[in-house]
Amino acid sequence: MDVLPDFKDLDDSELKRLIEDLVRQEEEISYQRRLLHGKIDILRAELVDRIKRRHGGSETESDVDTIKRLTEILAHRGPPPSLQQELDELERG
Numbered sequence: 187m188d189v190l191p192d193f194k195d196l197d198d199s200e201l202k203r204l205i206e207d208l209v210r211q212e213e214e215i216s217y218q219r220r221l222l223h224g225k226i227d228i229l230r231a232e233l234v235d236r237i238k239r240r241h242g243g244s245e246t247e248s249d250v251d252t253i254k255r256l257t258e259i260l261a262h263r264g265p266p267p268s269l270q271q272e273l274d275e276l277e278r279g
Contacts, residue, residue: 196204 193201
């Protein structure tokens with residue numbers, strides 16, 4: 187991470203430009219974070235499905251159920267639960 191410049195050396199327009207640049211960087215990082223969370227959620231859902239099938243669950247889901255699950259995954263807000271938490275909940279039933 188870059189060190190902040192000496193503020194007394196910046197005029198108002200330079201300070202505004204610096205703020206705009208940092209806001210743009212934050213938005214890009216936030217977008218990448220949301221994409222990663224979506225991918226993590228989809229991969230976790232696949233892992234949970236595989237474990238369920240191994241323990242006598244249904245071999246296949248209908249297309250409607252699959253679309254519904256993916257919609258819920260992609261609409262999720264906030265950080266995903268930990269993988270271990272999800273697996274523990276699956277084991278409990």
